[in-house]
Amino acid sequence: MKYLKLIILLTLISLTGCRIDYDIEEVAPPEHLGETHEHDHTQTGIEDHQDHVPDDAEVCPVCGEIHDQEHVREHDSTGISGSDRHVHEAGVRNHGTGWFFNQPWAARFIWNKMIRDSVILLFLAAIVLLVSLYRLRKKR
Amino acid sequence: MKPVMTFALMTLRNLLRRRTIWGISIVILLALFGIGQIPGYGISNEGRFILDFGFFGLEIGALLLAIGLAANIYPRDKEQKTVMPLIAVPLSRGQYLMGRFIGAAMVQAAAMLVGCIGLMVILLLNGLNIPADLFPATCLLLVEGWFLLAVVFFFSFWTSPPLNAPLTVLLFILSQMSVSGFISILPGAQGFMRFLRLLLPHMDVFHIKDPIAHGVGIPFVYFLLATLYGLAYMAFMLSLALAVFRSRDLK
Numbered sequence: 001m002k003y004l005k006l007i008i009l010l011t012l013i014s015l016t017g018c019r020i021d022y023d024i025e026e027v028a029p030p031e032h033l034g035e036t037h038e039h040d041h042t043q044t045g046i047e048d049h050q051d052h053v054p055d056d057a058e059v060c061p062v063c064g065e066i067h068d069q070e071h072v073r074e075h076d077s078t079g080i081s082g083s084d085r086h087v088h089e090a091g092v093r094n095h096g097t098g099w100f101f102n103q104p105w106a107a108r109f110i111w112n113k114m115i116r117d118s119v120i121l122l123f124l125a126a127i128v129l130l131v132s133l134y135r136l137r138k139k140r
Numbered sequence: 141m142k143p144v145m146t147f148a149l150m151t152l153r154n155l156l157r158r159r160t161i162w163g164i165s166i167v168i169l170l171a172l173f174g175i176g177q178i179p180g181y182g183i184s185n186e187g188r189f190i191l192d193f194g195f196f197g198l199e200i201g202a203l204l205l206a207i208g209l210a211a212n213i214y215p216r217d218k219e220q221k222t223v224m225p226l227i228a229v230p231l232s233r234g235q236y237l238m239g240r241f242i243g244a245a246m247v248q249a250a251a252m253l254v255g256c257i258g259l260m261v262i263l264l265l266n267g268l269n270i271p272a273d274l275f276p277a278t279c280l281l282l283v284e285g286w287f288l289l290a291v292v293f294f295f296s297f298w299t300s301p302p303l304n305a306p307l308t309v310l311l312f313i314l315s316q317m318s319v320s321g322f323i324s325i326l327p328g329a330q331g332f333m334r335f336l337r338l339l340l341p342h343m344d345v346f347h348i349k350d351p352i353a354h355g356v357g358i359p360f361v362y363f364l365l366a367t368l369y370g371l372a373y374m375a376f377m378l379s380l381a382l383a384v385f386r387s388r389d390l391k
Contacts, residue, residue, distance in 0.1 A: 021319055021334055021337050021338040022319055023318045023319045023320050026319070026320075100350060100351075100354075103344055103347070103348075103350065103351075104342065104344055104345045104362075104366070105348050105351060105358050105359075105362050105366075106351070111361075111362070111365055114345065114365050114366070114368075114369045115365065115368070117369065117372070118368045118369050118371075118372035119372075121372040121373055121375065121376040122372050122375060122376075124376055124379075125372075125375045125376045125378070125379035126379075128376075128379040128380060128382075128383050129379045129382065129383070131383070132379075132382060132383035132386045132387070133386070135386070135387070136233075136386045136387075
């Protein structure tokens with residue numbers, strides 16, 4: 001019995017590729033991790049934004065809106081300057097809020113795994129109880 | 141079931157007579173009061189800080205309560221030799237454990253309820269709205285507390301009370317870690333560390349303070365799932381505790 005326990009333990013230890021337990025980021029589908037806000041000004045800043053401003057009243061290929069010089073001035077009036085100058089829609093996942101949406105309540109795709117873990121634990125609890133009861137009766 | 145409930149009520153009365161529970165409850169309320177005094181500095185949504193710190197205070201309170209309530213129960217029964225007559229005739233070892241556990245769990249539930257009401261009062265005194273999910277969030281922290289209570293019972297059957305507290309705190313800290321963070325403790329043994337982490341619960345399942353503080357709604361089904369998850373871990377720890385207790389020679 002002792003050897004059996006040891007073998008089971010060693011097998012589990014040697015399973016280096018064991019992925020039963022995981023972080024949400026490890027198993028998240030791309031649509032969960034993907035940014036919903038593609039209009040990224042992070043690296044380019046306002047100068048780059050000016051690059052995609054078409055000649056007057058043309059649809060911008062990046063954000064799909066009609067841009068003109070007035071639009072650029074509007075962006076400029078936010079008071080944020082430098083490479084940090086960009087705005088995200090509130091309440092959606094972006095590079096700054098990833099941690100928020102990587103919590104279990106927000107990651108629906110792991111909810112079924114929570115049920116799986118619960119069922120396995122209840123099953124293990126029942127086995128532990130039965131084995132300990134059997135050993136107690138055997139001892140008597 | 142009747143002997144278990146009778147014994148649980150007896151445990152409840154015994155625990156309420158101790159100073160520990162009152163001391164910890166007062167500390168929780170004082171901490172919540174202190175959190176309520178944090179100045180807003182003119183920041184909008186100051187209530188987020190109060191909620192965030194408040195829930196953190198309740199979680200730490202649940203940990204302290206678990207240790208304060210359960211770490212001494214079995215060692216004291218053994219020292220005073222009250223455990224022998226109890227399990228000799230009226231109760232089996234399983235009924236003894238369940239009676240003690242349910243009694244302590246009831247005290248913990250009452251203390252957490254008081255903490256939740258305290259947090260509501262502090263929000264009201266600061267002129268802030270009480271989020272609809274405040275009570276369910278406290279219930280999840282209570283489930284976490286019950287799991288910790290089961291852990292303390294488990295340790296109390298084979299360690300001394302001074303060792304029980306640090307072991308429980310260690311398990312509490314490790315259970316807060318992500319899998320990658322846990323593996324980084326010993327990167328050379330990734331499989332082993334993954335296996336060890338598998339045995340510990342993901343405490344972040346019980347943490348919904350961030351969405352509540354930011355006004356994000358939580359689906360009701362999530363509360364049910366998280367409760368099931370916590371109760372399953374609690375049942376597993378209790379079964380381990382009972383297995384250890386059954387193997388102990390009390391003579």
